[in-house]
Amino acid sequence: MMLVDHQQAMPHVEKLDISQLAKQHYDRVFRFCSTRVGYHHAGDAAQETFVTAQRSLSKFRGESQPLTWLIGIALNECRRVNRNNQKAEQLPEFRDETSHEGQLINREILRQALSKLSDEHREVVSLHEIDGFTYEEIAQIAGVPVGTVKSRLYHAFTNLRKSIYAPETTATQEVN
Amino acid sequence: MENLKSYLDGELDIAQQAEVETHLRNDAELQKTVEEFSAISSTLKTADSGEPYGFEKLEERLKETSKTSIYEKKKIWRLATYWSASMACLALAAMFVRSGSGSSADASAGMVATSRGMSDITASSKVGQSDLAAGKEQDKSQPLREEFSKSVDGVDSMNPASSAGSGGVPKGAAGVSAGESEASKPAAQDNPGGIRTQDSGIVSDSATPAKKGVMTGTPSGESDSKPDSESKDISGAEEDALSNGSPNARERIRWAPNSASPSSQWYDQAKSGKDSATTDLNNPNDKRSESAFKQGMREKRDRVTQAIPGVPETDHGIFLERKGEMQVKVEDLKRAVNETTGMIASLDGFVTSSTTQNQADSGEAIMTLRVPTKNFATAIDKLGAMGELISENTGSLDITTETVNNSARMISWADEEKRLMDELVKTKNTNERYRLKGLIGDARANLEAHKAQVNSLLERAKYSTINLSLVRGDKAVKSGGSGNWSGDALRGAKDNLGSIGQVLGTITIYGLVFAPIWLPFVIAAYIIRKKNK
Numbered sequence: 001m002m003l004v005d006h007q008q009a010m011p012h013v014e015k016l017d018i019s020q021l022a023k024q025h026y027d028r029v030f031r032f033c034s035t036r037v038g039y040h041h042a043g044d045a046a047q048e049t050f051v052t053a054q055r056s057l058s059k060f061r062g063e064s065q066p067l068t069w070l071i072g073i074a075l076n077e078c079r080r081v082n083r084n085n086q087k088a089e090q091l092p093e094f095r096d097e098t099s100h101e102g103q104l105i106n107r108e109i110l111r112q113a114l115s116k117l118s119d120e121h122r123e124v125v126s127l128h129e130i131d132g133f134t135y136e137e138i139a140q141i142a143g144v145p146v147g148t149v150k151s152r153l154y155h156a157f158t159n160l161r162k163s164i165y166a167p168e169t170t171a172t173q174e175v176n
Numbered sequence: 177m178e179n180l181k182s183y184l185d186g187e188l189d190i191a192q193q194a195e196v197e198t199h200l201r202n203d204a205e206l207q208k209t210v211e212e213f214s215a216i217s218s219t220l221k222t223a224d225s226g227e228p229y230g231f232e233k234l235e236e237r238l239k240e241t242s243k244t245s246i247y248e249k250k251k252i253w254r255l256a257t258y259w260s261a262s263m264a265c266l267a268l269a270a271m272f273v274r275s276g277s278g279s280s281a282d283a284s285a286g287m288v289a290t291s292r293g294m295s296d297i298t299a300s301s302k303v304g305q306s307d308l309a310a311g312k313e314q315d316k317s318q319p320l321r322e323e324f325s326k327s328v329d330g331v332d333s334m335n336p337a338s339s340a341g342s343g344g345v346p347k348g349a350a351g352v353s354a355g356e357s358e359a360s361k362p363a364a365q366d367n368p369g370g371i372r373t374q375d376s377g378i379v380s381d382s383a384t385p386a387k388k389g390v391m392t393g394t395p396s397g398e399s400d401s402k403p404d405s406e407s408k409d410i411s412g413a414e415e416d417a418l419s420n421g422s423p424n425a426r427e428r429i430r431w432a433p434n435s436a437s438p439s440s441q442w443y444d445q446a447k448s449g450k451d452s453a454t455t456d457l458n459n460p461n462d463k464r465s466e467s468a469f470k471q472g473m474r475e476k477r478d479r480v481t482q483a484i485p486g487v488p489e490t491d492h493g494i495f496l497e498r499k500g501e502m503q504v505k506v507e508d509l510k511r512a513v514n515e516t517t518g519m520i521a522s523l524d525g526f527v528t529s530s531t532t533q534n535q536a537d538s539g540e541a542i543m544t545l546r547v548p549t550k551n552f553a554t555a556i557d558k559l560g561a562m563g564e565l566i567s568e569n570t571g572s573l574d575i576t577t578e579t580v581n582n583s584a585r586m587i588s589w590a591d592e593e594k595r596l597m598d599e600l601v602k603t604k605n606t607n608e609r610y611r612l613k614g615l616i617g618d619a620r621a622n623l624e625a626h627k628a629q630v631n632s633l634l635e636r637a638k639y640s641t642i643n644l645s646l647v648r649g650d651k652a653v654k655s656g657g658s659g660n661w662s663g664d665a666l667r668g669a670k671d672n673l674g675s676i677g678q679v680l681g682t683i684t685i686y687g688l689v690f691a692p693i694w695l696p697f698v699i700a701a702y703i704i705r706k707k708n709k
Contacts, residue, residue, distance in 0.1 A: 022231070043230030046228070054242075092225070130225075135185075153182075154178045161209065161213065
C-alpha cells in the first residue's frame with residue numbers, strides 16, 4: 001500500500017493510493033488500450049500505464065480527475081507500444097449487434113471510414129464515442145480547449161458520414 | 177452547423193438547443209444528417225474491447241515496484257547529492273588549505289607574489305623565508321667546509337648525541353664529525369648510505385651514484401677474504417664504494433679504518449701492499465683501531481673538502497640559492513648605475529651584466545648583480561634605499577640535496593681513483609696497467625664532472641643573484657597603476673583571468689582525482705532518474 005501525500009499539491013485529495021486507483025480504473029484503462037493497441041497488447045499497455053502512474057504519482061497535481069490523468073498516460077503508452085511494434089494505431093473491433101440492425105452501419109465500412117480520419121479526429125471520436133469521455137475530459141486528455149474538441153468531433157463525424165454514405169464524393173475531395 | 181453533433185450529445189444550452197431544433201424542423205437534409213450521425217455514433221458505441229485481463233499481474237508488479245518506491249529512490253538521490261556535495265567541499269577545502277599554507281608562508285616573509293619569473297624561487301620560498309623572517313644574518317660561526325664534510329661522511333645529523341660531540345656544530349645541523357662521538361656510530365650503522373640534513377628534511381641516498389658505479393665496471397683486484405662483520409662502521413661514501421660492486425671497495429673499507437698509523441700512512445699502506453687489517457674494529461678493547469678509524473675519517477674529509485672551493489655560509493646546513501628582483505625608480509639613471517656598482521663592490525659582489533637605455537624623458541637600466549649570500553639582505557636594503565622602491569621580490573632555492581648528492585659521488589670517485597692509483601703502483605703486468613689506466617681515466621672524468629657540479633652549486637650558494645631594474649621618468653611602473661587605464665585594465669583582466677583559470681583548473685583536477693568517489697553516485701542517480709521517467 002503506497003500512499004502519497006498530496007496535501008500541498010492536491011488539496012482535495014490528501015492520499016492517493018495507486019492500488020485503489022488500479023482497482024477503480026483498470027477495466028476502463030484496459031478497454032481504452034484495447035481499442036488502440038489491440039486486445040493482445042492491451043494487458044501490457046494497461047499494466048505499464050499504472051506502473052508509470054505509480055512512478056509519476058508525485059507529479060500528479062490534482063488538476064484533473066485521476067481517470068483522466070491515467071488515460072493521458074495510457075494514451076502515451078499505447079503510442080509507445082504501437083511504435084515499438086511498428087504498427088499504426090489499431091482500429092477498434094465492433095460487436096455484431098442485431099438489436100439495432102436497421103440503424104447500424106456495416107462494421108467494415110465504418111472501420112474503413114475511421115482509418116481515413118486524421119489522427120486527431122480519430123482520437124476525439126474514439127474518446128467520446130467509444131470511451132465515453134465528456135468534452136471537458138477529452139479536452140484535458142488531449143490538452144486542447146473544449147471548443148476545439150467540439151469542432152474536431154463535428155468535422156470527424158462529417159467526414160465519417162461522407163465516407164460511409166457518399167464515398168465517391170469523399171474520394172473526389174481527397175483527390176482535390 | 178457545427179452545433180449539430182453537440183446537439184446530439186446534449187452538450188448545448190437551452191437556447192442553442194432550441195435554435196438547432198428550429199433548423200431541424202425546417203431542413204430535411206439536416207434531419208437526415210442527424211439520423212446518419214446517430215447511426216454512426218450508435219455503431220461506434222458497439223466497439224468491442226474484449227474482457228479485461230492482467231489485473232492480478234498488475235497488482236504483483238505494483239507491489240514489487242513499491243519495494244523500491246519513489247521515496248526510497250529519492251532518498252538515494254538525496255544521499256548521492258549530499259555525498260557529491262561533501263566530496264566537492266572536501267576537494268575545495270583541500271585546495272584552499274594547500275594554497276592557503278603557501279600564501280601564509282609568503283605573507284610571513286613579506287614576499288610579493290609575482291606573476292612573472294621567480295617561479296622556482298616561490299616554490300622553495302618557505303626555506304628562504306625563514307632567514308628573512310628572522311631578520312638576522314646567517315650563522316657565520318660554522319664554515320661550510322666542516323659542516324659539509326661532516327654531511328658527506330654520512331653521519332646522521334639528526335642524532336643529537338652526534339652534534340654534542342662535534343664541537344661547535346649547531347644542534348640539528350647538517351652533520352657532525354664522523355667518528356668523533358661514540359653515539360654517532362649506531363646512527364651511522366642505521367643509515368650507512370644516507371646523508372641526512374635535519375632542517376631541510378631531505379634524506380639523500382648516496383647509494384645512487386654507487387649504482388652508476390656498477391655500470392662503469394670497477395675493476396676487481398684483491399679477493400675478499402675478510403669476514404663481513406669487519407665492515408660494520410662505514411661511512412656513506414664508503415658504502416657507495418662498496419655498492420660499486422668492487423670487492424676492492426669492501427677491502428679498502430675494512431683495512432682503512434683499522435690502520436693504527438696516522439692518516440698520512442693510510443694510503444701508504446696500500447701502496448706498500450701491507451694489509452693492516454689485523455686489528456678488529458668489533459673489539460672494544462682495541463683502542464688503536466678506533467683512533468685509527470677516526471683519524472682516517474678526518475683525513476678523508478679534509479682531503480675531499482680541499483677540492484671544494486669557497487665556503488658559503490649556510491643556515492642550519494641548508495644550501496640556499498638566494499634570488500631577488502627589484503625595480504627602483506631613480507632620478508639620475510647614470511648616477512644610480514654607478515652607485516649600484518660601487519655599492520655591490522663594497523659588499524664583495526660584482527655586476528655580471530648591465531644594460532642602460534637612457535632617453536630624454538625616460539630611461540631604464542637592467543642590471544644583474546651577484547653578491548655574497550651573507551650580504552644579500554644588506555644589498556637588498558641598500559638598493560631599495562637608492563630611490564623609490566616600486567617592487568621587490570626575494571626568495572630562495574634549496575639546493576642542499578643536489579649539492580650533497582654530487583659531493584658524495586665526488587668523494588666516491590675520488591676514493592676510487594686513489595684506489596686505482598695504488599693498484600697501478602703495485603701492478604707490474606702491462607695489460608693490467610693499461611686496464612687500470614683506462615679505469616683511472618674514467619674515474620677522473622667522473623670525479624671532474626661531479627666536482628664541477630659541486631663547484632657550480634656552491635658558487636650559486638655562495639653568491640646570490642639580484643636582478644635590478646632602475647627606471648627613470650615614464651618608464652617607471654607605479655604601484656598604483658601606470659596611468660594608462662586601458663593598459664592597466666587589460667593587464668588586470670589578464671591576471672584575474674589567469675587566476676580564475678588556475679582555480680578552475682585546480683577544481684577540475686581535484687574533481688578528476690575524486691571521481692572514483694563521486695562518479696558512481698552520480699551515475700547511479702542518473703540511472704535511477706532515468707528509470708523514474
